[in-house]
Amino acid sequence: MEKRLTRTELLFSFGFLFMLVVAVGAFFYGVQIGSDKTESKFIEQTKHLSSTKEGVVTAYQQQDLVSFYHTVFLPYREFQNEWFASLHKMSSQQLVDSSSALKELSSLAKQKYKEAEHASVPKTSPLLEEAQLQFLKGLKMFQEAADRGAVSAKELSAAELLAALKQDAYYLEGVKHTMAGQQNYYDAMLKWASSVNPNIPSNYANPDVLEIAAWKALPLVIKNKLMAEQLNVRKQLASFYPQDLTTRVDEFILSGQASKMKMKTVDAIVDLLINTEAVRSGDFSGSKAQLYTKDLLPQLPFFFPEKE
Known part of the structure; x- marks a missing residue:
């Protein structure tokens, strides 16, 4: 004969399940909040760059593309290259301390964020403005993913850690934002090309x-x-x-x-x-x-x- 749960045990079980659901929801809400905070901070810091005139004509100049490359895109790519290099060393058992390597990646993401954050992007190039925002949000997410990975590294094997990193919610958000930023940048190049050659469409x-x-x-x-x-x-x-x-x-x-x-x-x-x-x-x-x-x-x- 099966033993029926007491009222106290039932309440405890339901309470535990409720707390688990809340914890999972709070985690993903935190990821979104972190991304939104980056966007809000960027918008606030760039208000002084906004034009007070309405109907500003979009103009993508080559110097804008070059400046963006050096001040935003390159800092991001430098971080990305280090990310891939560290993960390769991790997968090939070349890292003695994966936790320390991930902490260094977190610090690098923070450094590159600061570099890209201070870049001035012209208001007449909204695609570049959006690209900057996306790269900033992406770097912030990668920083969080590296921090979380550094903690997990102490308890996981290299293979388990790599798998966990690739499934981490912050990492996935970072990929989403940086790939969107890259697309914005290449869309801006098309805008520039159409201004140089009228036979090339702007869209x-x-x-x-x-x-x-x-x-x-x-x-x-x-x-x-x-x-x-x-x-x-x-x-x-x-x-x-x-x-x-x-x-x-x-x-x-x-x-x-x-x-x-x-x-x-x-x-x-x-x-x-x-x-x-x-x-x-x-x-x-x-x-x-x-x-x-x-x-x-x-x-x-x-x-x-x-x-x-």
């Missing part, structure tokens, strides 16, 4: 199905914008740039591999390249001279490295 919506034939006819700046969008939709934090992915897609098509595999869409090619880890940082620079000698690009360091 280009990715069709539901992008055929290879249509892709081949697109300017490079649109292709790069579409690849930034692909990474954003996938929430794919990658060590490579969108233009590296563009290059691998073009090479895959030109080599005849897409035809041999009877692929019809760019999405299918991107899926294959990402899933097989066939894209590397530097792919664009390695093929630029052969593929993109006549294409219009802003004078940004990752398009025109010093060694060229």
Whole structure:
């Protein structure tokens, strides 16, 4: 005969379940609050940069893109590179103290946040303003994820810690914000290109199905914008740039591999390249001279490295 729970035991069980639900809800609410606080702080600190005139014409100048690269995008990328390097060492058992490494990543994210926070972005370039905000929110989330990982590192194996980091709510929020910021930046490059070449549209919506034939006819700046969008939709934090992915897609098509595999869409090619880890940082620079000698690009360091 089954033993029935007493009234006290039932109340205790229900109370425990209620507290568990509240705790989980409070955690995810805290993640959102942290993200919102970053946005509010940024808006407050940049009020003095706002124009009092209405109807300001949007103008994306090359110097704005270059300034943004050095003051916002590069600090973020420097953090991201260290993040990938540390996680690689962790996965290959090269780290003696994972907790200390994660604490250093947290400190670096905080440092890079301060650098990007003080960057001045013109009000006439709202896409860059939004990109700055997204990168700031992303760095803040990565800082929190690293702090939480540093605590967990004391109790988990390297493999368990890596898995936990990739599933951490703060990490996932960080990826979401930084990939959105990257897309904003590449959208801004398209705006600039359209102001230089009237044959290039200032907006280009990715069709539901992008055929290879249509892709081949697109300017490079649109292709790069579409690849930034692909990474954003996938929430794919990658060590490579969108233009590296563009290059691998073009090479895959030109080599005849897409035809041999009877692929019809760019999405299918991107899926294959990402899933097989066939894209590397530097792919664009390695093929630029052969593929993109006549294409219009802003004078940004990752398009025109010093060694060229």
